[in-house]
Amino acid sequence: MILNYLGNFALLFCLIISLVIFITSISSLNNKNFFLKKNLIELLFFKFFFTVLSFSSLIILFIISEFSNETVLNNSHISKPLFYKISGTWGNHEGSLLLWLLVLTFFAFFYFLNSKNRPTDERLLTILFQEVIILGFLFFLLKASNPFNIIYPVPKEGLGLNPILQDPLLAIHPPVLYLGYVTTSIVFSSSLAGLIKGNINNLWAKDIKKWVFISWTFLTLGILLGSIWAYYELGWGGFWFWDPVENISLMPWLSLTALVHCVLALEKRSILHSWTVILSIITFTLGICGTFLVRSGILNSVHTFANDPERGLYILFFLFFLIFLSVFIYFIYEDKFELNNKNLNLYTKETSIILNNWFVMYFLSVILIGTVYPIFLEVLSNEKISVGPPFFNKLIIPFLIPFLIFMSIGPNLKWIKNNYFSKKLKLITIFILSIILSTLVSKFFGNTALNITILLAASFYLFIITIKDLIKKGFKNYSQTISHFGFSLLVLSVLLNSIFSNEITSNMRVGDEIKFSDKIIKLQKLENTTEANFLKLIAYFKIEEKNKTELVLEPEIRIYDKPETITSEAAIKTDIFKDRFLVINLVKENEYLNVRYQEKPFMLWIWISAIIISLGGIINIFKKNEKQIL
Amino acid sequence: MYNKKVKLRALFLFLSIATLILTIFLVLKALEENVVYFLSPTEVKNLNETTTEKIRLGGMVKDQSIKINSDKINFIITDFKNEINVTYSGIVPNLFQEGKGVVAEGILRDKNYFKAEKILAKHDENYIPPEVKASLGEK
Amino acid sequence: MKNRYYKYSIVIFLIFTFFIFYYGLKEKNFYTPEDISIKKFPNLILNDFYTNSETSFDDILIGSNYYLVNIWASWCLPCREEHPYLVQLKKNSPIKIIGINYKDKRDNALKFLDEYENPYLTILTDNNGIASIEIGAYGVPESFILNKEKKIIKKIIGPIDRKKFNEIKELIKK
Numbered sequence: 001m002i003l004n005y006l007g008n009f010a011l012l013f014c015l016i017i018s019l020v021i022f023i024t025s026i027s028s029l030n031n032k033n034f035f036l037k038k039n040l041i042e043l044l045f046f047k048f049f050f051t052v053l054s055f056s057s058l059i060i061l062f063i064i065s066e067f068s069n070e071t072v073l074n075n076s077h078i079s080k081p082l083f084y085k086i087s088g089t090w091g092n093h094e095g096s097l098l099l100w101l102l103v104l105t106f107f108a109f110f111y112f113l114n115s116k117n118r119p120t121d122e123r124l125l126t127i128l129f130q131e132v133i134i135l136g137f138l139f140f141l142l143k144a145s146n147p148f149n150i151i152y153p154v155p156k157e158g159l160g161l162n163p164i165l166q167d168p169l170l171a172i173h174p175p176v177l178y179l180g181y182v183t184t185s186i187v188f189s190s191s192l193a194g195l196i197k198g199n200i201n202n203l204w205a206k207d208i209k210k211w212v213f214i215s216w217t218f219l220t221l222g223i224l225l226g227s228i229w230a231y232y233e234l235g236w237g238g239f240w241f242w243d244p245v246e247n248i249s250l251m252p253w254l255s256l257t258a259l260v261h262c263v264l265a266l267e268k269r270s271i272l273h274s275w276t277v278i279l280s281i282i283t284f285t286l287g288i289c290g291t292f293l294v295r296s297g298i299l300n301s302v303h304t305f306a307n308d309p310e311r312g313l314y315i316l317f318f319l320f321f322l323i324f325l326s327v328f329i330y331f332i333y334e335d336k337f338e339l340n341n342k343n344l345n346l347y348t349k350e351t352s353i354i355l356n357n358w359f360v361m362y363f364l365s366v367i368l369i370g371t372v373y374p375i376f377l378e379v380l381s382n383e384k385i386s387v388g389p390p391f392f393n394k395l396i397i398p399f400l401i402p403f404l405i406f407m408s409i410g411p412n413l414k415w416i417k418n419n420y421f422s423k424k425l426k427l428i429t430i431f432i433l434s435i436i437l438s439t440l441v442s443k444f445f446g447n448t449a450l451n452i453t454i455l456l457a458a459s460f461y462l463f464i465i466t467i468k469d470l471i472k473k474g475f476k477n478y479s480q481t482i483s484h485f486g487f488s489l490l491v492l493s494v495l496l497n498s499i500f501s502n503e504i505t506s507n508m509r510v511g512d513e514i515k516f517s518d519k520i521i522k523l524q525k526l527e528n529t530t531e532a533n534f535l536k537l538i539a540y541f542k543i544e545e546k547n548k549t550e551l552v553l554e555p556e557i558r559i560y561d562k563p564e565t566i567t568s569e570a571a572i573k574t575d576i577f578k579d580r581f582l583v584i585n586l587v588k589e590n591e592y593l594n595v596r597y598q599e600k601p602f603m604l605w606i607w608i609s610a611i612i613i614s615l616g617g618i619i620n621i622f623k624k625n626e627k628q629i630l
Numbered sequence: 631m632y633n634k635k636v637k638l639r640a641l642f643l644f645l646s647i648a649t650l651i652l653t654i655f656l657v658l659k660a661l662e663e664n665v666v667y668f669l670s671p672t673e674v675k676n677l678n679e680t681t682t683e684k685i686r687l688g689g690m691v692k693d694q695s696i697k698i699n700s701d702k703i704n705f706i707i708t709d710f711k712n713e714i715n716v717t718y719s720g721i722v723p724n725l726f727q728e729g730k731g732v733v734a735e736g737i738l739r740d741k742n743y744f745k746a747e748k749i750l751a752k753h754d755e756n757y758i759p760p761e762v763k764a765s766l767g768e769k
Numbered sequence: 770m771k772n773r774y775y776k777y778s779i780v781i782f783l784i785f786t787f788f789i790f791y792y793g794l795k796e797k798n799f800y801t802p803e804d805i806s807i808k809k810f811p812n813l814i815l816n817d818f819y820t821n822s823e824t825s826f827d828d829i830l831i832g833s834n835y836y837l838v839n840i841w842a843s844w845c846l847p848c849r850e851e852h853p854y855l856v857q858l859k860k861n862s863p864i865k866i867i868g869i870n871y872k873d874k875r876d877n878a879l880k881f882l883d884e885y886e887n888p889y890l891t892i893l894t895d896n897n898g899i900a901s902i903e904i905g906a907y908g909v910p911e912s913f914i915l916n917k918e919k920k921i922i923k924k925i926i927g928p929i930d931r932k933k934f935n936e937i938k939e940l941i942k943k
Binding site for chain 2: 365394507565
């Protein structure tokens with residue numbers, strides 16, 4: 001009980017400190033307030049401290065199952081394992097917002113500690129913008145989604161956590177994703193501050209670069225975790241469904257990817273000043289926009305979240321407040337940009353970075369339109385539609401081909417000027433080699449679609465070139481090469497996966513057999529067991545191949561009691577070359593089991609390549625700054 | 631007085647606009663072809679002619695209507711005014727149950743018969759697809 | 770000049786987007802069949818508060834489109850807070866209010882009703898609290914809104930406040 005008040009008061013203290021920082025930093029913008037300069041760091045620390053206090057009291061409330069707390073009541077249950085009691089803290093709307101706030105205050109503090117080489121007024125302004133965001137979240141928390149609402153009389157038992165969310169991966173997926181989102185807020189605030197002070201230049205880029213990379217790495221990992229979870233928990237055997245909620249996490253990632261490149265160009269060549277700022281604004285607002293679309297229930301997605309239009313309204317106002325704020329600041333201070341007086345040569349790194357941005361923005365707009373178009377249409381014409389995978393595949397896949405080719409050539413070019421023709425022969429040789437390779441692969445596996453063959457060729461091209469670069473250049477710029485290599489591997493494995501995936505669905509009884517290419521799948525027996533908070537039905541399948549290898553897969557159906565939910569746990573056998581994926585489902589009290597068996601080649605490599613991609617980002621964060629080339 | 635810089639800027643501007651137009655064109659065209667409309671059984675009955683396009687059909691799975699054999703699942707989607715027979719072969723989601731909301735994606739054979747290629751349901755016991763949202767008071 | 774136009778168009782576009790989202794939020798889903806899977810209110814037999822005769826819910830729940838079953842007790846403080854709303858509901862709406870007196874002393878309960886006015890059409894007693902568990906209640910106060918078919922269409926844990934009161938009015942308007 002007391003923890004409820006503690007958490008609540010800690011939040012209130014946070015609000016007070018935020019207001020103090022906000023007001024004093026406004027007043028000290030012009031007349032360098034002595035008080036603030038000396039004490040800001042303490043204030044930021046205390047704010048962080050109080051959020052930690054508030055967050056830990058919520059965690060403890062969850063651990064001791066204190067059902068006088070409404071959030072705990074709605075999302076926890078006594079018989080739930082301890083691990084999920086803790087992860088339940090941020091598995092719900094209120095708790096996740098509190099987590100978001102925690103990360104926000106931490107990064108505000110951390111930013112201030114690590115930005116001593118920036119001009120004081122720019123730091124102050126950054127903190128001021130950061131404070132605006134924090135205040136927005138605080139008001140939202142206290143007003144519309146307080147995690148410390150008290151229920152009286154105290155219920156004896158909680159309502160439980162949606163079992164589909166009881167998963168170790170999903171316990172760490174939101175925090176990682178939030179770390180990514182929140183770091184973009186620092187980039188956002190800092191770029192607005194830099195814009196107002198006219199500080200957007202190569203030095204600014206050098207300092208903000210770390211933040212961009214941190215954010216990009218976390219977002220990459222967050223999306224990876226999310227899709228691994230979708231792969232084995234949702235039981236559809238896919239990892240990406242072009243579902244609105246997934247698209248929403250991909251959009252900030254795309255614009256951040258553009259920003260990563262663009263910030264490099266700004267650092268090294270002092271170009272693209274305004275574009276960098278625009279991208280920072282876009283990235284952050286897309287992040288908030290995602291929260292709005294997901295939490296308000298305006299979207300029609302297969303991933304569920306508790307929806308509340310009232311909350312949606314608040315986020316909507318907050319979102320557009322931030323958008324208009326940044327747009328107006330941009331318009332007013334636009335003239336402060338350093339004039340771009342550099343010549344651009346065609347065969348240079350900067351041109352390829354611009355090309356990269358062009359393509360990424362194209363992908364981004366396709367996804368954005370595909371995701372929000374149904375909302376627009378519904379409001380304007382009251383027609384309900386959904387935009388499915390064919391739309392995205394059709395618009396994105398063809399443009400991946402030139403994108404991959406530029407991606408291979410670009411990093412091999414130099415800044416400013418390039419003696420391109422010396423390498424031309426080598427690049428063309430590799431290109432021909434990859435075309436031959438992809439044709440062979442296509443022929444060998446009986447795939448005749450031309451566009452897929454070309455796409456394969458393009459990704460082989462990137463693959464070979466990045467390997468060559470890794471070997472040849474050694475440690476020069478290896479973080480970039482690693483990420484690009486990871487990307488080529490990703491495209492390759494996704495492609496091969498989608499071409500060679502095979503599946504069969506059937507309804508089976510115990511003892512039934514089905515034939516699948518050269519295999520026989522047999523349902524041997526069913527078994528019931530009782531676990532801590534669910535009933536388990538295990539089905540034993542035997543898969544016999546012609547060459548006498550036998551494989552037993554044991555997919556499960558879990559019937560949870562609080563709240564009453566059925567989930568399927570897929571049985572997945574992973575090896576280097578392919579995943580065997582078997583999922584079952586129960587249809588009422590029927591003797592037939594709904595069975596789906598899939599063979600998915602190179603699944604493991606999709607995950608590995610995503611890890612490699614983010615590895616490049618991690619290396620970049622810890623890498624010492626290179627010398628300026630100016 | 632057109633120096634290189636101005637020319638470059640003009641080229642850049644031209645390319646941006648060209649890309650923008652191309653993007654809009656492509657997106658609109660793709661939207662036209664790939665959009666899936668959502669209909670309720672009543673709306674299907676009111677169609678003038680059955681489309682051969684893919685649609686999403688939403689409603690409740692009628693009580694006592696699920697029939698399963700070794701390769702098919704047949705059931706009835708109802709909105710309590712009209713009913714449509716659905717046939718489907720493939721895996722159904724966990725929350726596919728009688729009396730629960732369901733969205734089926736597939737092709738209409740005629741006004742009473744729907745061949746589903748995909749069955750969608752959300753992973754939440756409280757969930758009813760937004761299109762099928764019932765007048766539940768709670769939450 | 771050109772510069773200003775592009776600024777205007779961006780702002781206008783953003784405002785447009787804002788309104789689309791805004792109306793998207795407000796949009797009522799046009800397709801709303803009644804959910805038949807909603808739990809039906811159990812038909813329990815309890816003793817009448819005044820006459821002490823055995824009464825089943827089936828006998829009480831007739832002749833109205835909506836019912837409110839309210840679990841209350843004189844010892845429960847939040848019940849006093851919500852009481853005025855129940856009285857208002859009784860006076861201003863067609864809903865029939867049925868009370869379940871939960872683990873209470875009869876004298877105190879009578880005093881309570883004298884003091885605060887009796888909004889209940891019928892009061893049943895649940896001295897040992899078993900009936901409330903069967904209904905699926907968490908504690909006192911708690912209210913269930915039932916429709917004509919005795920299906921629970923809303924459950925309110927804790928006292929009815931201004932917001933919940935308006936929700937109820939909204940719900941039974943249909």
